[in-house]
Amino acid sequence: MNSSATLSASSTLAQPNPAAVTATPRVEPSAVAHPADAPRLWRPLAAISAKLSLAQLAPLLMSLVLAGLIARRDDMAFASYSLVTSINMTLFVAASSFLQVLYYLGGRALGRSDTADYHASMRAGALVAVATALLAAAVSALVGPVLKALAIEPALAQPAQWLGLVAAVGVLPALPLVVFRIHASLSGRAGFVGILATVGSVLGIGAALLLAPGAVDGDALARQLLLVVALVQWLMLAAAAWAMRRVPGLALGGHAGEVTPFGAALARMWSVGWPVGAVVLLDSLCTLSSSLAMGRFWPEALPVHSVVLLWLTVALIVPLGISQAAVQAVSIQHAQGNAAARNASARAALVLGLGWGAVVAMAFAAAAVPLGSVFMAPSALDETARSMLRQFMPLAGAVLLLQTLIVIGAAVLRGLGQTRAPLVQAAIGYLVFGVGGQALFSLGLGAGAVGLWWGLLLGFALTAIAVLARCHSQMRLAPQAPAPAGQP
Numbered sequence: 001m002n003s004s005a006t007l008s009a010s011s012t013l014a015q016p017n018p019a020a021v022t023a024t025p026r027v028e029p030s031a032v033a034h035p036a037d038a039p040r041l042w043r044p045l046a047a048i049s050a051k052l053s054l055a056q057l058a059p060l061l062m063s064l065v066l067a068g069l070i071a072r073r074d075d076m077a078f079a080s081y082s083l084v085t086s087i088n089m090t091l092f093v094a095a096s097s098f099l100q101v102l103y104y105l106g107g108r109a110l111g112r113s114d115t116a117d118y119h120a121s122m123r124a125g126a127l128v129a130v131a132t133a134l135l136a137a138a139v140s141a142l143v144g145p146v147l148k149a150l151a152i153e154p155a156l157a158q159p160a161q162w163l164g165l166v167a168a169v170g171v172l173p174a175l176p177l178v179v180f181r182i183h184a185s186l187s188g189r190a191g192f193v194g195i196l197a198t199v200g201s202v203l204g205i206g207a208a209l210l211l212a213p214g215a216v217d218g219d220a221l222a223r224q225l226l227l228v229v230a231l232v233q234w235l236m237l238a239a240a241a242w243a244m245r246r247v248p249g250l251a252l253g254g255h256a257g258e259v260t261p262f263g264a265a266l267a268r269m270w271s272v273g274w275p276v277g278a279v280v281l282l283d284s285l286c287t288l289s290s291s292l293a294m295g296r297f298w299p300e301a302l303p304v305h306s307v308v309l310l311w312l313t314v315a316l317i318v319p320l321g322i323s324q325a326a327v328q329a330v331s332i333q334h335a336q337g338n339a340a341a342r343n344a345s346a347r348a349a350l351v352l353g354l355g356w357g358a359v360v361a362m363a364f365a366a367a368a369v370p371l372g373s374v375f376m377a378p379s380a381l382d383e384t385a386r387s388m389l390r391q392f393m394p395l396a397g398a399v400l401l402l403q404t405l406i407v408i409g410a411a412v413l414r415g416l417g418q419t420r421a422p423l424v425q426a427a428i429g430y431l432v433f434g435v436g437g438q439a440l441f442s443l444g445l446g447a448g449a450v451g452l453w454w455g456l457l458l459g460f461a462l463t464a465i466a467v468l469a470r471c472h473s474q475m476r477l478a479p480q481a482p483a484p485a486g487q488p
Helices: 003-011 035-073 075-099 101-111 115-141 143-149 154-186 190-214 218-246 262-297 299-336 339-366 368-373 383-415 421-444 449-477
Strands: none
Touching: 035 075, 035 190, 035 218, 035 299, 075 101, 075 115, 075 143, 075 154, 075 218, 075 262, 075 299, 101 115, 101 154, 101 262, 101 299, 101 383, 115 143, 115 154, 115 262, 143 154, 154 190, 154 218, 154 299, 190 218, 262 299, 262 383, 262 421, 262 449, 299 339, 299 368, 299 383, 299 449, 339 368, 339 383, 339 449, 368 383, 383 449, 421 449
């Protein structure tokens, strides 16, 4: 099999074929990729990345518009809203990252033409998504009491009690939608998911603009807009359920030749997936710790800090899309035994991410105050706030560049079945140097609020070095046959 054939499978997202036999075919590995095939590796990867990024960017842009409406009404209401959404985002990102293992399991099954195994993996993912969504909703409902217990400023913690309850309603459909997005992407329907997300986001923005003028105060507006987000999520889940019945290739019913027991698929998903979720949880906790520390020691800087984190979240969507495209391409090509195409896809993903991260880092440094003004009321954008933006935004750009390399490098390792090694690297980088660095720079060395960003930069820099080094060695040494799932 040549690299063009391999790429054809991944560029069409290897749509599952119900008629495929479940036996694993013998595929001759391609040891050398022809230079003429290189552009074919870049174009489909970029196209898939764009579609997957749109599917996540549209809802995020809706959330940013809503956040902007709150910020311009009341900066403290915005800070409280940001705390709640940061905690919920941490839960969501960790859980959805655990579910990203379906890209690897599904891609490996498609690379082997094992449709029954693919279906079993996706159904196991759906069950995990529902169970995790229930747990995340319960945690969201307890956000208010948790913030009080952490001695967060009462003006921030009090509104969070109701905001956490309202946000829990929107958490429930969010994780099942992640499974649908993964399945649709692997089935060659990533464009459909992007359109669905865009339509839902436009409806949400329209509803928010209608509600905003009539809100009594900032806290009431925050509650109403969180309800808008929840409604959009439920509508999108209903549309996804409709698509699973009506759109060809998306059905996940029982397969006549199924040989993979559901319980075995669930156990395999846990074995491979829990390190992935743990790594991203550590990443999110490292960032969340900066918000909690800011609210505890420098509450006056929290609105600016929240704005910078919002921009960081927006900018990370494209690298996440690239990483999702990379893991499914690498896993399919690795399962087919095409090491040359696999390595070329990994390099293409890393270069695309590096280019994006560099551009965003320069934009953050050059336009710190204008970017901050998007989410801050003119009355709140005084000289102190401007000064903080000039300090925070360039550091956030550097953090974004490092995060980009980390998420794409980890995705490449995931495509090889390597999920546990990045966990050790993340635990040391994020917890020891990230969280520890925040305490050292901000409190120990007296740098104050900006010291939190220096700590984040240290933690992400060391983690990026470790992940890229591991990625380089594995792409050089990894066998052409798939490694055992979860092998460190």
